[in-house]
Amino acid sequence: MRQDWFSDARFGMFVHFGLYSAAARHEWVQSFERLTDADYRQYFEHFDPDLFDARALARTAKETGMGYVVLTTKHHDGFCLWDSTLTDFTSTVAVDRDLVREYVEALRAEGLKVGLYHSLIDWRHPHFTLDWTHPRRDDDDARDLDAGRDMAVYREYLHGQVRELLTEYGDIDYLFFDFTSPDEKDGWPGKGPDDWDAQALLALCRELQPNMLVNDRLGIPADFVTPEQYQPTAPLVRDGSPLVWEACQTLNGSWGYHRDNTDQKSATLLAQMLVDSVSMGGNMLLNIGPDGRGAIVPRDAATLSEIGTWMRLHRDAVIGAGHSSFVPPREGVYTRRGNRLYLSLFFWPMGFVHLPELAGKVAYARLLNDGSWLRTSVSDPGQEADLMTPAGQAEGTLTVHLPVQRPDVLIPVIELTLTD
Incomplete structure (x- = not known):
């Protein structure tokens, strides 16, 4: 077309x-x-x-x-x-x-x-x-x-x-x-x-x-x-x-x-x-x-x-990307390109960003600016919080662990490779 x-x-x-x-x-x-x-x-x-x-x-x-x-x-x-x-x-x-x-x-x-x-x-x-x-x-x-x-x-x-x-x-x-x-x-x-x-x-x-x-x-x-x-x-x-x-x-x-x-x-x-x-x-x-x-x-x-x-x-x-049906977190917006979901962070959270709906749906996470791997975890709503895995998130929430220092770019972007 x-x-x-x-x-x-x-x-x-x-x-x-x-x-x-x-x-x-x-x-x-x-x-x-x-x-x-x-x-x-x-x-x-x-x-x-x-x-x-x-x-x-x-x-x-x-x-x-x-x-x-x-x-x-x-x-x-x-x-x-x-x-x-x-x-x-x-x-x-x-x-x-x-x-x-x-x-x-x-x-x-x-x-x-x-x-x-x-x-x-x-x-x-x-x-x-x-x-x-x-x-x-x-x-x-x-x-x-x-x-x-x-x-x-x-x-x-x-x-x-x-x-x-x-x-x-x-x-x-x-x-x-x-x-x-x-x-x-x-x-x-x-x-x-x-x-x-x-x-x-x-x-x-x-x-x-x-x-x-x-x-x-x-x-x-x-x-x-x-x-x-x-x-x-x-x-x-x-x-x-x-x-x-x-x-x-x-x-x-x-x-x-x-x-x-x-x-x-x-x-x-x-x-x-x-x-x-x-x-x-x-x-x-x-x-x-x-x-x-x-x-x-x-x-x-x-x-x-x-x-x-x-x-x-x-x-x-941006290029070749478009709307995603997933609801983004409060920190930014999603764009999607095939099996890649991109989270553009308009402000940088302390330590973690929590992504509803994505537990079990992400195979790999990285910062797009330097390709560096990001740890992910899925919290149990009933568990106690510890230093490595935050608690209190709704079932189905994926947590991405972030460095303290915000990348020195206009907008940090997390690339999430979806499992399907």
Whole structure:
């Protein structure tokens, strides 16, 4: 099935890069600050991605343990990172570089799956009707400006650009549309599936790239769902059936480069979010926002390096792993891969960790970071405690004996080989 590679990879990189990267104050800067096209034009005229190195980006993703990458082909401002024939608001006009082509070729060279992000919204297009996101929504003549616009013309443009992306760059593995929000806000409408002709757009994707995954943000069911900036607390299901899903997360709350935002998540927290997602049968897509010159900023590179160091030792607990029906102890979460059960410990207990349901079901236990054996025992609920075997646990509990010193890794992981 088309999502098999996706559920195996579990971990991907999101890359938000565009004109807003030079503005360096959030990818929605044009909307937040109500900038006109003329105000925003300076970022196009001075666009200079001289440090955008797609090969280095692909290597970084691979070294971090990621199996796929998703690049913004066009964000809500309408600026295109490829050689679109339908507009002159492109990287090829600005700097004579097709960044999408550079990116696709670099990912394939590293053996990574190719993902594209494409905004359904386009604030620059003259026929994109005003809504609650549009930068011109507060203008005195906003209603008059909107009156002359025709979404049918814009839909033709939207479908045409998707056709370009899906026919000019070979096999594409993943397409992330963004975003559908039909509810009214501040007196302006949102936009829903009818605005995109979502059924026809999804059919176009199926026709041109039948093996490609498409997310749920056309506003109609597709291949996977995309919780954003929050962590689910249980496996996602619909009508009793499990859903394929991916949590989209940022390093600091902003998708595009935001120079003055230092609210950086720690590598430990991000690794916990990753294994937490996998424990519930989901993926995590972790975003970076390259700076105005296209470079991965040092603070992001340092965090990715820490995660990559952890992944090199603990990848088996993530890649190819998924949800386990066993109930984990309070100290962490389980992921499972075949007959291997992985316990990621979010905090380190003193001496022992007690695992309900697992007595008689584990043949071997070890710390994954160094492969060192861990003693296990099964306590008798009625026996007296001694120095080697704790008592008082429920019947069927397996106890794993731990060293006092916590391993010096982001998250210690115990690998349990199951007997069946």
